[in-house]
Amino acid sequence: MIVVMKPNSTQENIDNIVKTIHSLGLEAHLSKGQEVTLIGIVGDKEKFIQKNPQIMPGVERVITVSESYKLSNKKFHPEPTVVDVRGVKIGGDNFVIMAGPCAVESKEQLLESALAAKAGGAQILRGGAYKPRTSPYSFQGLEENGLKYMAEVRDITGMPVISEVTSLKAIDAAKEYVDILQIGARNMQNFELLKAAGKSGLPVLLKRGLSATIDEWLNAAEYIMSEGNPNVILCERGIRTYETSTRNTLDISAVPVLRAKSHLPIIVDPSHATGVRDYVAPLCKAAAAVGADGLMVEVHPNPACALSDGPQSLNPEDFKTVCDELRPFITLAGRKFE
Amino acid sequence: MIVVMKPNSTQENIDNIVKTIHSLGLEAHLSKGQEVTLIGIVGDKEKFIQKNPQIMPGVERVITVSESYKLSNKKFHPEPTVVDVRGVKIGGDNFVIMAGPCAVESKEQLLESALAAKAGGAQILRGGAYKPRTSPYSFQGLEENGLKYMAEVRDITGMPVISEVTSLKAIDAAKEYVDILQIGARNMQNFELLKAAGKSGLPVLLKRGLSATIDEWLNAAEYIMSEGNPNVILCERGIRTYETSTRNTLDISAVPVLRAKSHLPIIVDPSHATGVRDYVAPLCKAAAAVGADGLMVEVHPNPACALSDGPQSLNPEDFKTVCDELRPFITLAGRKFE
C-alpha cells in the first residue's frame, strides 16, 4: 500500500501519517521527491485501511498494490483447479461443453435438448428453472418442477446437470437435483447467495456481472471459496458497453487475464454474450483458441418456440455442425475433449 | 412492434409472418419500401414476441416501441407519486434529505450522526446494517443489532429511518425496525428480493444498478409494484463508465429522463456516485437545480474512523454548511424543504 501526499503537504502531515503507521505495528518507507512524497506501508495493511488514510490531512490518494482475494489468487495457489463433476473434469487440460435450453419448458423439450447436446459432444446439460427476467411479465421458469426434469433427464442421458439459482430457496431445492449451481450475471454480487452457494458443497459456476471488473469477479469467487468450497468455475458472458450490434461485448481477453491471476477454470458463453445465433459458431472457435476451459451454449429443439432467448439458441442440427467444426480447434489448443 | 425484413426476403417470408400475426388475432400493417419492408403489429404483442420473430425466415430485426413496464409508467399514471413516511412526504413539490452513516457501527455513533443530520435539516436517517462489500474480508455490518439501533435512534430523534436489505432474512428483520427498505445497486436485478420488498408493505428506495439502463430500472420498480406496493422511490447513484477520477459517473440527466417516463419520486446520491467528499457539495446543488425530489448523503461524526466509506462521508460541521448553502437552491427549484 502506498500513500501519495499532496504537493503542498507539510512535514507535520507526513509525520502524522508515519506515526499512525507505526502505532499499528507497521513499517513506513518514505520516498521524498521534488513534486511528490510517497509513503510505502509494509505489514498487514487492512488495519491501516480502516483508518481511512484517504482523508488524512495532506493525502492526495492511496494506492493498493496487493489483491484482496486470496483463495482464488494464483499467487497463493499456482496449480490449476480441476473440478470433477460425476467424472467430467473441468479445468486442467480438459475441454468441456455445457449445452441445453435457456429455460426448461417441459421434460420432453429438455430431453430432446439433452440428446441434441450429447450428439454434438456436450458433456454437461444446462437448463434454467429459475429465470431472472428484466420484466416481471415475462416467463419466470418452471422452478422446482424444472429441476426435477433436469434430474430425470440426467438419469436417462448420464449427463451431469447445471442450473441457475436465484435465491436461498432455489439453492435448497437445487441441491436435491443438480450437480453444479450457476450464479447468474445479475447476482454476481448478491453476497448472501454467494455464501449460501459456498455452503452448499456443490461446484458453483459464477458468471461475470455485466459491469464487473475482473478483480470484483475474483472477489465474488472469494465469497464462495471462503465458505470452504474450492470448486468454483468462472464464466465470461459478455460485458455491457456502448456497442449495440451485439447484446453484450464478449471480453475475450478476460481468458488470458484470468489465467494470469487465478487458478480457477474459465468457461465462455457466446450465446448470452452476443444474443445472436449466427455469431455463436465463430466465437466458440475463438474461445477454444484463446485457451478457455470450455463453453456454455444454448441449444433448443425448436428455437422458434423457445420461451426464453430463442434468437440466440442453436437448433440440434446447427449445434452438431458447430461442434464438428470446433473439435479440431480444441485439439489444436492442446485440450482433451471426449 | 415492428418487424424489419431483410432486403432479400421473399414474398413467402412476408406472407408467412403476416399469417402468424393474424393467427394470434393481431393486426399486421405492411410498408413496402425499395430497400426495406416493414410490418407493424397492432394488438397484444406479448403473444407475438413468444414466437421469437427475430429468427423467422427473412427477418432482419424486431423493434419494440412500447415499454414493458406499466405501473411505473407515466403514460398510465400521469400524476406524481408522493410517498408518505411517518408524515415526511417524498415526491410532489417536497424536497427530502436522507442522511446518516454508510454503516451503523454503534448506537452512539448512529445517534451522533442522526443529530448531525437533523441539525443540517435532513428529515430521514439512513444507516447500513447489512453491508454488501466487494471483499468477504471487509466489515459486513451489525445486521439485526444495527436495525435495533436505528429504531431506538428514531424514537429519540423522531426521524424516520431507512436501511438497506440484502436478503429475504434481512427484509424480515427490517420490517420490525425501519420505515423504508433500501435495495442497493448490486441487487437492482435480484428479482426475489424485489418481490419480497414489494410484499413487505413498506416503501422501497430502489437504487439504480451500476450498469442498468433507465428502462431496466423501471422494470425493476415494476417487480416491486406488481406485488401491490405503489411506494417506490428511485435513487440515482452513479453508473459505471471508463472515467476513473470519480468512483462512478453521476448520470444527472437521468432525473429529467425519469421525470418524462415515470411518476415515481427521484433521489440523487452524490456520496456513492463520486466517492469523494469534496465533490458532494456541488453535486447536491446540481441535483436540487435539475429537479430531483431529494438527496441521500453520508454523514459520520468522525469520517476518519468510519468502518465503511469514510472518504466520501461529511463530518457534522461540513454537512451543516452543505445544507445551508443548498437551501436557497431548493427554494429556487420551487420545492418545500422543512
Add this chain to the structure above:
Amino acid sequence: MIVVMKPNSTQENIDNIVKTIHSLGLEAHLSKGQEVTLIGIVGDKEKFIQKNPQIMPGVERVITVSESYKLSNKKFHPEPTVVDVRGVKIGGDNFVIMAGPCAVESKEQLLESALAAKAGGAQILRGGAYKPRTSPYSFQGLEENGLKYMAEVRDITGMPVISEVTSLKAIDAAKEYVDILQIGARNMQNFELLKAAGKSGLPVLLKRGLSATIDEWLNAAEYIMSEGNPNVILCERGIRTYETSTRNTLDISAVPVLRAKSHLPIIVDPSHATGVRDYVAPLCKAAAAVGADGLMVEVHPNPACALSDGPQSLNPEDFKTVCDELRPFITLAGRKFE
C-alpha cells in the same frame, strides 16, 4: 513513480532495477513487504519511463503518481484563468452563455439566431461552418462562407463569435473571421489540429472527446498551451456510455473534478450531451449550480427546419424562457452574468 515487484521476483531483479535507477541519476527507495516489494523513484522520471520498466524482469506493474500535464495543471498555476474575448470575460466569477445554431445555414438564419441569443442574454454567438458529420452524405456546412456570415453578424450585433475548426485550412480561414476557435469532440486528440490552434493566437474552446478521460483532456489542452497559447476553455459535452435514453451522458462531476485539477474555465454543453430539447433547461440549471463558468446552447429560429441537430435546438421563445429561469441560479452560484 513506483515500481511494484512480482511476489516471486528475486533479489537480483530488484538490484538490477535499483542499478538502472541510479545510473540515470535518480534516487530509489525500497519498501520490502511480506507479499510485495515496492521501489519508489525520485527525480526526473521521464528518463526512467523510457527504459520501459514494465517489462524489466520481476516487475509486476509501474504506477505513475504525477500528472504529465503541467501548463493546464492547477498545482503549478493555482489562480483561475480568465479568457477575455473582446471584453467578454470567461472564467473567474463570470458566467457566459454561448448560443446560436448548430450549423450556419444563411446570413438571415444566423442573424435571427444571434438576435434570439442576445435577447436571452447570451454574450457570445456560436455557429458551425465546418460540420463534422457521421455520414459523408449529410450536410457538411457552408465552410468559409459561413465564417463570413459570422463576422458580418458580429459587426451587426456586437457579439463575439465562436466556430468549430476541423482542419488546418479551416483554422487559416477562421483566423480571419472568428474570435474563438472550437475544437470538437471527435478532434480532441487530433494533435496536428491542437498544435495549429495553439499557434493561431486565438482563444480555443476544447470539447471533451466522447471517451476521453479527464487526464487525456487536460493533456490535449497541454498540446494547445505548449504552443504558447494560455487561452484554453474546456467544454464538457457528454461522454459515451451504455445508456441510450440520452445521446450521450453528461458527466456533471467533471466540473468539480476539473476545478480541483486545473485553472482553466469550464463550459457545459447540454444540447449535445442529451440531444433532446426538453432536457436542456434542467441541465442548464444543474450546470450553473455545480459551478460551471458558462454554457453552450443551441438556438435556431426554426428548429423544425434546421439542417443539423434540429431536435436538440431551442427556438427563440424557449431560449428566452430557459435563460430567464436560469438567471437566479447563476446569481445564487455567485456569478456575474451581464
Add this chain to the structure above:
Amino acid sequence: MIVVMKPNSTQENIDNIVKTIHSLGLEAHLSKGQEVTLIGIVGDKEKFIQKNPQIMPGVERVITVSESYKLSNKKFHPEPTVVDVRGVKIGGDNFVIMAGPCAVESKEQLLESALAAKAGGAQILRGGAYKPRTSPYSFQGLEENGLKYMAEVRDITGMPVISEVTSLKAIDAAKEYVDILQIGARNMQNFELLKAAGKSGLPVLLKRGLSATIDEWLNAAEYIMSEGNPNVILCERGIRTYETSTRNTLDISAVPVLRAKSHLPIIVDPSHATGVRDYVAPLCKAAAAVGADGLMVEVHPNPACALSDGPQSLNPEDFKTVCDELRPFITLAGRKFE
C-alpha cells in the same frame, strides 16, 4: 423509417405528418394500435429527415431502419473485397500479418524489426513515423525521415510497408514512400483526413475509434470510399470500457458482425487492444479462429529500449514462436498464409 407517435397525439398531429410525407413525394403507411400509432415511410427518406420529424407535434421518436453507408455495405456489394498491395492479397481466403515496431526509431532498428517480422512469416512491415501521443512531451516520431527508412527497408526486404498518417501533410509525404496509409483510432472521425486518404489512391487501413460503434466505423470507411477509393481495410484494436486489466477491450465479436454487414477485409490488432505482451499470443489465435483476415502485431528488436509502447511489443524470438504456434490455427480457419 418509422415515426412512433406519442400516446396522446391527436388525429391532427398524425394528419399533419402524413401530409408532410406526401408533400415530399413519399409514401406513408399507418399502423394504429391501442397504445401507439406508427407511420412507416417509404421512398428517399433523406428528404424527410431534413424536416426534423423528431420535433413535429405528437411525435415520440423516429426509428431509422436502413444504414446510411452504401459503398461499404454488404447489401449492395456481396462479394468480399480483396486489396492487393504489391502482390500481397488482403481479404478473401488469404491471411496477412502486418508486423513491425510501434515507432520507427532508426534505419537499423527498422531493418532489424523487418527481418524479425519476415522470419516469423509477416508479409507486411508496419512502423510509425508520425506518432499521436497523449502528452505533447512524449516522443512524436521521426516524421518524413521515418517514412524514408520505411521505403529503404522495403527495397531491402521486399515487404510492402504501412504507416500511420495524422495530417494532410503526412499524407502528402507518405504517398511518396509507403504502400498503405493507416488512419489511427484517434482520427477515425477526422473527416478531412479520411477524405484526403480517399483521394490519395493508396489502400487505407482504418482503425476503429476508441468508442466508435460499428455503424460509425462503416460510415467513416464510407468517407474514404466516396472519394473513389475502394481499398479500405478495417482494423479492430480494442474499445474503451470500464475494465482496466487490459488497456482496451478487444471486441472480438466485431469480426463476425462486420462480416455480416460489410465486404471489407478485417484485421485485428491485439498489441494495442491489450497493451500487454503476454496476452498477444492467445489473442492472435482467437483472431485467426474467429475468421479475421489478418493481424497487426508489434515487434521490436529490443522492447526494453523501444521509444513507444515497448511493454506490448514482442521481441524477434517471441514473435517467431507466436507465428509458429499460430500457423495451424490459420490453416484450420481455411486461410492461405504464405
